[in-house]
Ligand SMILES: [Zn+2]
């Protein structure tokens with residue numbers, strides 16, 4: 001299953017407050033820039049409200065990321081949880097277009113096709129914004145040694161880190177003091 005297309009034609013004709021809960025299994029789309037390591041699963045709840053439908057997503061995805069420190073690939077869980085109000089383009093009872101009434105509504109939240117209400121893109125966007133800018137395989141990832149290139153999480157290299165010499169501290173403080181006086 002590479003799309004998350006739901007039929008909401010029936011629900012739109014129900015009274016406000018009617019809800020449906022759909023178990024989602026095996027949703028495995030191909031998306032550029034997102035590499036899923038397992039199918040997306042969980043539940044979608046749809047609640048009829050006003051002239052539209054409230055969509056509550058409670059899905060879980062597992063994506064592959066590249067650690068920004070050691071450059072290893074690792075899997076990370078992403079919770080796809082959102083709640084959005086969606087409006088149909090057409091009033092099913094009258095067959096009249098509803099679009100003009102909703103000029104202030106983001107076109108992203110319109111139901112274009114009530115038999116194939118596709119939430120794939122909403123899920124993709126949610127995963128996209130949940131991806132960390134600087135992914136780390138573990139909070140304390142030691143990264144790669146700049147000297148020998150060894151992954152310092154798995155091997156102990158013998159390269160010596162340049163650490164600031166504590167004996168230089170008083171001299172550095174004196175230099176900073178001189179700098180402050182010069183610019184004062
Ligand atoms: Zn790492």
Ligand SMILES: [Zn+2]
Pocket residue numbers: 145146147148149150157158159
């Ligand atoms: Zn090294």
